[in-house]
Amino acid sequence: MGASSSVGASLELRLEGISKRFGQVVALDRSDLTVEPGLLLSLLGPSGCGKTTTLRIIAGFESPDTGRVVIGDRDVGQLPPNKRGLGMVFQNYSLFPHMTVGENIAFGLKMARVGPREVRSRVGEMLDLVHLPGFEERYPHQLSGGQQQRVALARSLVTRPAVLLLDEPLGALDKNLRENMQFELRRIQRTLGTTTILVTHDQEEALTLSDRVVVMNQGKILQVGSPNDVYEFPHTRFVSEFLGASNLFEGGLAHAGDGTFELAVTHGEDTTVLRVLHDDNVGTGEAMIAVRPEKISLSEEAPDRGNVVRGEVAGHVFRGSYHAYEIEVAGRDDPVFVYSQARSRSGEQVFQPGQAVHMSWDESDSVLLTDN
């Protein structure tokens, strides 16, 4: 039994060439994915991108049309869900309402025919781990949302699964609780070192929790990388925009030598040259660069270095920790978004609507979007 033999083991999960169609709809298109042992990887994307299908294929609820699911060195593709030695937490927790917290957590152990004494001690251990000691006799409906979430997590981990699957596990919690649980989830996952796959459509959750982020759209894996990588160095427009606000500039690309490229952007009659760093020689032609709003500085005077674009403040809102500006650029359709950190209560300069400003950013702070 996978449940009892893999004590403390962290196993690798590998998907090889998985595809799945539902009728005419391609839910997953020949996807490969490797999760290194003990890491937390999140599948991030809008609904219908294939992330849930991927999770359900790993769990064994759906069988892929092609490809293999390998856990450790075992192909589990032909095994039913109950033989795969996994743990899973659903968005609504699905705690069995007719069982106590203790019985819920013990369920997996009972199925694995673990003796009653060991069951009791392991249930107690898990409740300690999720900070709910002594909750054995309560019923799920007596718990708050956050407590139910912890119990669901304890139930999925008590069998020491090879891989833990989390399907939007924090989606049903309110904002503050969700942030708390993000840290909590990460702590528990690190403590046990369980290879974990998290499905979410919330980019912040994916960035906060994961060692690796997989961005998916329309059944395809677009980019895999560390949270920093996918946020700072998106390859595509979709990834750039899905992971947070992003300003795009389009123009003709020219190689300026030494890993630097120049993009000639035309706004009305003006042509502005924006410099961007990129390692590979991507050639020339029409291209797009992306800049995050928080990377852009505003000033009245034109700065003497970096990329500079002139504009006029069209809108300003104060969002607590930062000021958000909408900057209109003559000859450009979309406004440029700029976030500037609110540092002190009186110190920084706040720009007013109507004011002419210069936006500037370092050439290493923009990224060239290579495949679109």
Add this chain to the structure above:
Amino acid sequence: MNWLPYSVSSRLPRLSLVAYMVAFFVFLLGPIFIVVAISFTTTEFVAFPPKGFTWRWYERFFDYEPFVNSFIVSVELAVATALLGGFIGIPAALAVVRGRVPFADSIMTFLLSPLSMPLIVIGFSLLFFLSALGLGVSFLSLLIAHTVISVPYIVRTVAGVYRSISPDYEETAAVLGANRIQIFFYITLPMIKPGIFAGMLFAMLISIDNLPISFFFGSYETNTLPVVMLSYLEHQFDPSVAAASSIQLVVAVIGLFIVERIYGLDAMAPAT
């Protein structure tokens, strides 16, 4: 509504609700109240308002052998119908709701179709059919006939409850290592119990109450209480029939009371 003064038209929805409630009490509960009242009359014939008070017609009910025998047949039949109906209806409901069954919707419609057939037609045709099978007029025939008309009620309540339960529970249990049989007994069955209970109770009430079908399968051993009451009424008109009705009523009320205490009557709302 311009021709009505504002003070009246603004209260029209409320007034019509009150009118509906009054009509409901007069036409639905009124006759029941009258039957119960009549069963205590001291007159030799059905009279309302009743004269005096007596338990005599209840004694008559328990003294008159056909009443007692048919009452026992009715109760036995109701229990057997609920059990057999549950045995057939529960798996059918589960399969239709969540099994990967082709034409699930059509099958559901088919399972519910006895509801839309005239009972007389079902009874008549079943009599011929079961006789041709050699079962004839027997308790078994009666049981089969009652089960046919009870299954829709069980299927409908069980399917309704099962449909309202997220498949996540069963999938969670599967990931935790439970096989299909374990999932059914540890997870599904406890969760659909209110639907099973309500459906089977519904089946019992339908069976106890049924006349048109039982009528076709009547014999000395297989007459149900409604059949005996009807034939009694053809010859005599004494208040013992009112007493018999009241006894049936008490049985039904006790049943509903049990459901209400255990699960709440909401569970019986025929979910579709």
